[in-house]
Amino acid sequence: MKSLKIVGVSHPIHDAKAKVRGNANYAGDMQLAGMQYAAMLLSPKPHALIKSIDASEALALEGVETVLHCFNTTERTFSRFRTVSRQPGIMNQERVFNRELRQVGDRVACVVADTPEIARQAVRLIKVEYEDLPFTTDVYEVLDGALADMHPEGAFFEFEREMGDKSLVAQDCVETVTHSSLDRMSHTAMEPHACVAYYNKSMDEMTIWSPNQTVFGIRTVVADLFEMQYHKVRVIKSTMGGSFGCKQDWILEPIAACATLATGKPVKLVYSREEVMLNTSCRAPFIADVKSKFTRDGVLQSLDADVIADAGAYLGNTMAYLGYQSALMPRTYKYPYARYRGRGVCTNGTTSGGLRGWSSGELCLFVDHNFNMAARKLGIDPLELRLKNVYKPWEKEMADNISLEEIRTKECIELGREKFAYDEKKRADADFNSKNERYQRGVGVSCGGHFNGYFPHALDFSGVEMRFTESGSVIVNVAVHDHGCGTVQAIKMIVAETLGLPVDMIWCAEGDSTYNPFDTGCYASRSIYVIGRAVKDCCHKLQEQLLQDMASALGLPEEDLEIVDAQVRSKNDPSICFNYTEAVHKILFTLVKEVWVKHEYANTTNCGVTGTHFAHVEVDTWTGMTKILDYMAVHDIGRAINPEICRAQVQGAALMGSGVALMESLHTNPKNGKSVSSLKNYHVINAWEAPQVQVLFVEDGLTGGPYESKSIGEVALVPVAAAIVGAVNEALQSDFCECPLNPDKIVAMMQERRTKA
């Protein structure tokens, strides 16, 4: 491949200058003429039926436009998780305003008023009569029959899946059984959810602006919910202040749509942090039992995972999430047989949704914890045990029987071992621990795999249109949704590199359901691997089109022309040479057409992509505090398109995963069903506490992604919690995996240990 000038060189995110000036336009910042403001009344009850709503006082307040609730809005139901029309396996369980409230924070009513203050004031004047219903936040009670009538489909769902060939499992194996649990977690994107919607009655057209991961998904759900044609609903993705999965469930969009349909005026709805925590989505609480079988010399033979996820009030994506988790079973380690049983259980807790990594971080935690315990039994170093069981390039995995292509887990482990000084640290820790009573140190290592796109699980398809402007710059029309991690910039860099133009000669906007070619959303780390690939292929098509048009405009055979350094020139006659601007004008005036192409790309690969993370921790056995001394993430990334952004994402993931492992808990009180609803009680790691996170990339390329890249945004989170938990268990020689391993739990464990001793 010719040497690259743009790809592989760090660039600031495309809207960095707007962001440092404070004028990036997030949905909450939008102003439209005549705009009104919505404020929500959320359920204080974990499970109740609304008997009556008296909104008369609220309506009497000056400046109040309307009050919406279950008795005056559509009874049609929707799924917050649906992204595609006629998507299989979807359950429509929610109304915009439910009459049966199934969680604290369920949507009771919404006031639309002239100012946010009036709207909030009016909310306090709404009188609701509730009839309490029995509730539970305990998945086992539901599995025993509680909440059986909460949804017509039942309250829990399950499936079992076997992969590989059981007869290949060796006879003489060491069996290790482990139990893990994970508490509810909040994505805590810094931008709270927001949405602006405007229904133009005269035109019968609705426009919705929101930070989201698929404009087409929202268009589909909103149009179906309000029985509108798809061309009448236009959804535009606004600047997104972080998602991590929290902005892939449709909650505010249906409310804002309902409100503007009622008023015919633009409506802005912005959630407070409390409303985000109570009414959007969280990462499900999990309980997992894993059984592994290894040969005595450490070769993995089988894994059996029994996983329960608490879906909360509505099923949302939970079953898809678990299905995905089962497919992830063989994405990291190679072994002959796996069995997965997944149970998704509705309770009266906060509704769960997808978190960055979409169940792979959770799986990694369960499986790698089991590996660590098995390593102890087998007397093999945890790192060595992993080395024995990773894939070799081009091996196939057994869930979908697809090739993992140039998977490089082994190189990542070996590189990290050396650069992290894994063996030296272990020796030093042994010495440190023998001399210390209060502080104990440990090293953890973990490998976690993920996907690059939906293939082969869902429609993995992208359309791109690209055109030259008359000034020789390029407009890319593709439905990308930048979560704030640099997708737009990466796309521009890919186009600039391929067409030989500077990056600022490329324009690429974000999702707009009316103008973009159809696409299935920015999920599953597909934005670069799949959409970026579609874009790169489209660049080649644009160049071909340009050559073809120039050939006919000049009356030359196409084979005589070539594009070099952003110029169309003749291979034989150096005097025939046009830059893009001149070429475009030549074509415009000679052929009367613009240089424009459309490209469609359906992805058919999904190479192996893994990260290996190393954590070194010190646990204060008196206070239970865990300090991360050192952290290293090594990623098999193919090629980093925009390296510093990739590093920053991996570092952010390391902090997020450390939070999952050690402190983050959106805990639900079983007595009243209320979850933590404030950042005062939900701690995320700040600059003072953050460890240095070193990031290394193994860039071997040779993938199907654009410029041979693989995914990074999600896989970066996958191994983190497992590495930290592994290090804590190594430090304490303990075997617990009830995350978060907060000081209370560690102190309790140490006390129990002392009592026993």
Next chain:
Amino acid sequence: MRLEFTVNDKKRVLEVSADKRLIDILREDLGLMGTKEGCGEGECGACTILLDGKAIHSCLLVAAQMSGRNVTTIEGLEKNGKLDPLQSAFVEEVAIQCGYCTPGMILSAKALLLENPAPTETEIRRALAGNICRCSGYTQIIRAVERAAREGGAAI
């Protein structure tokens, strides 16, 4: 109440209720949308502004406390069409992803540099401890503050 105060070097006179939060005054009455709300309770730092040169959460201040005070928001840092060294350093060091924390982060850093023009990494970390960034590991942000300190970010 009648509120007279200075925002980004401009005198402002507003009629607002005494308990209106400063963040809402900035955003709703003055259209300064660069000040972000992430929690509304002093926990995230997204709403940080400079009050008489000190970094403070605008979600915790109300109109009654603002008379005669001097407020700088992110919109007030750019001088004569030139970005503040902190702003340029954040861009150059790739210290921005989703950008929601950025205005608050830059203003906390500004307050630090005004007080301590050559902070150590530890001092930077301490000064930014009230500003949460969920996207990054703070590495590029800290680097940007160090760079801005070298490149004259201590001036206002």
